[in-house]
Amino acid sequence: MKGVMYCAGVMLLACALPARAADRQxxxxxxxxxxxxxxEVTKTEPESGVTKPIAAVLDLALRHWRFVPAQKDGRAVPVHTFITTTLEVVPDAGGKYTLTISYVSQGPKWELSSMPVYSPEALQIHAQGSVEATAKLQADGKLIIKESRTSNPGRGGRLLTKAVDDALLRDRYTPETLDGKPVPAYLRTRMTFRVNESSKVTTTDCKGGPPDSIPIWCSVAKARDEAPPTNADLAFLEQTGFVVGIEANRTWRPxxxxxxxxxxxxxxxxxL
Known part of the structure; x- marks a missing residue:
């Protein structure tokens, strides 16, 4: 019966896909x-708004994946987690489709509410630079900032640090559960602020990267002109759990x- 339901879901998804061969999603x-x-994945719960056909396809894919069993007091126990995945639909000239479901990460759920607010005070002094922050996610879902540092040692750096910290505290988090009980976790992130000649603020933000993050490098195409991290940056990242690689011209995902x-x-x- 379950296999019939999956097949039905896939067929419904096929009917809902775009008709034009150029529509790649x-x-x-x-x-x-x-x-x-x-x-083993035994049950899935898609986000609200996900259609039943897509939910069925994602459920089918996730049940093929395996994780190292979590341990508590020396015994393996069940976990409730949040798995980030991508679904790519590639049509061909014959009107058929290839669906690829790819693993990205797993861990607590991190709901991004907003980007950091670049304040008028920061704009007035053209504050720019990088901010790295580490925090602890408590079992009750509350985030506590542990340490923040910036490449800008002056007032501008303090304003940027406050903007990043405030944004992290506005975000919402749902911890994983281990054997039915929520457990704490640790968070790391980095953001770079740039101000161009027309005083337009841009940010390089890797918060969209995989939340489980070790190895921690992510490439950002728009950040090609970003200066490599300093030795102090690398030392800080090593101390806070980031894996420092050889590609020092890249920024870090959280x-x-x-x-x-x-x-x-x-x-x-x-x-299909």
């Missing part, structure tokens, strides 16, 4: 998932720690 989803003590580690998370491909 890619979407990111965050899916609540129960992972058993064996590391991380939220997870009680799980992926084991088998190969992309799942379907042909």
């Amino acid at each position: 890619k979407q990111t989803y965050v899916i609540g998932a129960d992972v058993s003590a064996l590391g 991380g939220i720690s997870s009680v799980l580690q992926p084991s088998v998370v190969n992309p799942i491909t379907m042909h």
